[in-house]
Amino acid sequence: MTAPHHRRLRGRTALAALAASALAVGAAPAASAANDVVGPGTDLYVDLHSSTVEAAAGLDGQARDDALLLAGFPSATWFTAGTPAEVQAEVGHLVAAADAEDEVPTLVAYNLPFRDCAQYSAGGATSVAEYTAWVDAFAAGIGDRAAIVILEPDGLGIIPHYTTVNGELEWCQPAEADPATAAAERFTMLNHAVDVLTALPSTAVYLDGTHTGWLGVGDVTDRLLKAGVERADGFFLNASNYQETPKLQKYGAWISQCIDLSVSTWWEPAWCASQYYPATPTDFSTWGLTDDAYAQAYADTGRTPDPATMKHAVIDTSRNGQGPWTPPAGVYPDPEDWCNPPDRGLGLRPTTDTGDPYVDAFLWIKVPGESDGQCFRGLGGPEDPVRGMVDPPAGGWFPEQARELIELAVPPVAAPTCELGYTVHGSWPGGFIAQVWVTNTGTTKIQGWDLEWAFGGSQTIRDMWGADDQQVGQRVTATAERWNAVIKPGRSTTFGFIGRGSPADGPAPLLVLLNGAPCTLA
Numbered sequence: 001m002t003a004p005h006h007r008r009l010r011g012r013t014a015l016a017a018l019a020a021s022a023l024a025v026g027a028a029p030a031a032s033a034a035n036d037v038v039g040p041g042t043d044l045y046v047d048l049h050s051s052t053v054e055a056a057a058g059l060d061g062q063a064r065d066d067a068l069l070l071a072g073f074p075s076a077t078w079f080t081a082g083t084p085a086e087v088q089a090e091v092g093h094l095v096a097a098a099d100a101e102d103e104v105p106t107l108v109a110y111n112l113p114f115r116d117c118a119q120y121s122a123g124g125a126t127s128v129a130e131y132t133a134w135v136d137a138f139a140a141g142i143g144d145r146a147a148i149v150i151l152e153p154d155g156l157g158i159i160p161h162y163t164t165v166n167g168e169l170e171w172c173q174p175a176e177a178d179p180a181t182a183a184a185e186r187f188t189m190l191n192h193a194v195d196v197l198t199a200l201p202s203t204a205v206y207l208d209g210t211h212t213g214w215l216g217v218g219d220v221t222d223r224l225l226k227a228g229v230e231r232a233d234g235f236f237l238n239a240s241n242y243q244e245t246p247k248l249q250k251y252g253a254w255i256s257q258c259i260d261l262s263v264s265t266w267w268e269p270a271w272c273a274s275q276y277y278p279a280t281p282t283d284f285s286t287w288g289l290t291d292d293a294y295a296q297a298y299a300d301t302g303r304t305p306d307p308a309t310m311k312h313a314v315i316d317t318s319r320n321g322q323g324p325w326t327p328p329a330g331v332y333p334d335p336e337d338w339c340n341p342p343d344r345g346l347g348l349r350p351t352t353d354t355g356d357p358y359v360d361a362f363l364w365i366k367v368p369g370e371s372d373g374q375c376f377r378g379l380g381g382p383e384d385p386v387r388g389m390v391d392p393p394a395g396g397w398f399p400e401q402a403r404e405l406i407e408l409a410v411p412p413v414a415a416p417t418c419e420l421g422y423t424v425h426g427s428w429p430g431g432f433i434a435q436v437w438v439t440n441t442g443t444t445k446i447q448g449w450d451l452e453w454a455f456g457g458s459q460t461i462r463d464m465w466g467a468d469d470q471q472v473g474q475r476v477t478a479t480a481e482r483w484n485a486v487i488k489p490g491r492s493t494t495f496g497f498i499g500r501g502s503p504a505d506g507p508a509p510l511l512v513l514l515n516g517a518p519c520t521l522a
Helices: 051-056 061-071 084-100 128-142 182-198 217-227 245-264 288-301 399-407
Strands: 077-079 106-109 147-151 203-208 234-237 312-316 359-363 418-428 431-440 450-454 460-465 467-472 475-480 492-500
Touching: 051 061, 061 399, 077 084, 084 106, 084 128, 106 128, 128 182, 147 182, 147 359, 182 203, 182 217, 217 245, 234 245, 245 288, 245 312, 245 359, 460 467, 475 492
Parallel strands: 077 106, 106 147, 147 203, 203 234, 234 312, 312 359
Antiparallel strands: 418 431, 431 492, 450 475, 460 492, 467 475
């Protein structure tokens, strides 16, 4: 599945002034999801058959190396269509593969009717009944295995025919949707999805919390409560966007506190301070004013915040290393700053070790390297005037953007330190023989190694020499023998194997991980 484009419109909620005093967020223990699916040390799943690996198969040179480097990090898998039977099978296959590795996959459910208000990522189910059947099957595919579910990007940021907490009718008003029922149906579907997914024993569920350049805290909290966040693990932030992580961490803490105050006291979401007030959204040095406002709110209500029992965030850091793009003033009628902005970089690598009591994980929800869509900047196209080229369609691989994300990553991305050669020397009915070479292209010794790859079909290892083998499903791990465990810089080692099946059953491995990090291909 490819990750489609998500438009990020800018909205503000003017909130009442609240007084001062400080609420420190810092030295508290790290967060963990309510059902302990996500916690410090959780291993996130790297899919060796991901859409990024599929993209690499059609590339060569630097573009292929970039795709394989990005594929070596855990990224979400998007489910955007299909019949209930199809999505159940696809979800089940992915989650079973992750379970076999004792890793936790991130799944994005993206199939609501009128998703993205029928814009770049138009599509989705056509009715409440169709969506309900689809999400039931999605849940059945997960079963009792561990999974993180990102439930409907834009699902709460863009609601058809919705009136906000401040009484404002929003812009999304598709003619095909019934103005009298469309918004209520959106909340009905999300509540059903929350119920069916949280009924699973090992699934962490997060609803759309938008981001710091979009909804104010009170507005998004009101929507989250209507969608059932009290029964979910929390909310996700910055999906497919570029906002800075420190701002998102504060925003996530405020949403968590606003939910807690609104559920546990006489407080109302519309009273919650935000990035827009008393803080100044463009001046991060003022955001402590909003921290102060929450401290006062807790003092006024007589409640003490306890992050361990409150709702948590997960943050998409796939493309926010350089923060959001600021378009040149007056150049483009519609700058579309959310759409393939130039000169962005990868953000923090995916991890559940966040050190933040309100944040369960930093995830790559948007698959980095996949296009947001064809961006015209209000000038009619077909070229993107910022880039001087036609951008790939939404979800298509964008080699130029992938290169930018790697070059401008914050923190920097380490270059691969290994090169792999894989040659099939011969085959016969029901079998084949292959040789693998591993070269240390780094500057330090490799002292002990595990090499992982996935076959493309039904091949299995019959016998391996020069390494010890283990195979679970399509995934193979070759572990160094004692005599070849050390590979000096510039030197190589080799091993071989006899396989059952035919090499023609699937392509030669593309993504090969040495001690968890990707190798380039010779």
